[in-house]
Amino acid sequence: MKGNFKVGLGMLVSFGLGAAAVVELHAQAKxxxxxxxxxxxxxxxxxxxxxxxxxxxxxxxxxxxxxxxxxxxxxxxxxxxxxxxxxxxxxxxxxxxxxxxxxxxxxxxxxxxxxxxxxxxxxxxxxx
Structure with missing residues (x-):
C-alpha cells in the first residue's frame, strides 16, 4: 500500500510541475x-x-x-x-x-x- 501511495504522490507532483512548466512556456511565447x-x-x-x-x-x-x-x-x-x-x-x-x-x-x-x-x-x- 505504501508503494502505491508513493507512486501516486510522485505522479501527482510530476503532473503539477509539468503543468507549471507549460504555463511558464506559454507566457514566454508572446x-x-x-x-x-x-x-x-x-x-x-x-x-x-x-x-x-x-x-x-x-x-x-x-x-x-x-x-x-x-x-x-x-x-x-x-x-x-x-x-x-x-x-x-x-x-x-x-x-x-x-x-x-x-x-x-x-x-x-x-x-x-x-x-x-x-x-x-x-x-x-x-x-x-
Whole structure:
C-alpha cells in the first residue's frame, strides 16, 4: 500500500510541475514588438546632449534592446528614410507601449520635440 501511495504522490507532483512548466512556456511565447523611430534632427548638438541621454535612460529602464541606432541607411523603394533611424525590440507590444508612455520618456520627448521631428511606431514580431 505504501508503494502505491508513493507512486501516486510522485505522479501527482510530476503532473503539477509539468503543468507549471507549460504555463511558464506559454507566457514566454508572446511575440516581441519592434519599435521603429524615424527622426529628422533639426539641432544635432542639442538633440545629442539634451534628449538622447534622457530618452536612452528611460527606454533602457523599460526593457528596450536597441538593434539599430543611426548608421548608414539607404532607400530600397519609395521615399528616402528620415536622417536617423532607430530600431528596438521589446518583449511584447504591451512593454513597448508602456515604455513610450512612461513618465520618464514623456519628459524626455518634450525635449526631443524641440530638436527634431520624430515618427515612432511599433510592429508585432513573429513568435520564435
Amino acid at each position: 511575440p516581441p514588438a519592434y519599435v521603429i523611430s524615424q527622426i529628422d534632427v533639426t539641432n544635432a548638438d542639442a538633440y545629442a546632449k539634451e534628449y538622447v541621454p534622457l530618452a536612452n535612460k528611460a527606454l533602457a529602464e523599460s526593457g528596450q534592446k536597441r538593434l539599430v541606432s543611426g548608421g548608414k541607411t539607404i532607400s530600397l523603394a519609395g521615399d528616402p528614410p528620415a536622417a536617423r533611424i532607430v530600431v528596438s525590440v521589446f518583449e511584447s507590444m504591451e512593454k513597448a507601449q508602456a515604455a513610450y508612455t512612461s513618465p520618464a520618456y514623456i519628459e524626455a520627448r518634450k525635449i526631443g520635440d524641440k530638436y527634431g521631428k520624430l515618427r515612432i511606431f511599433a510592429v508585432e514580431g513573429i513568435s520564435q
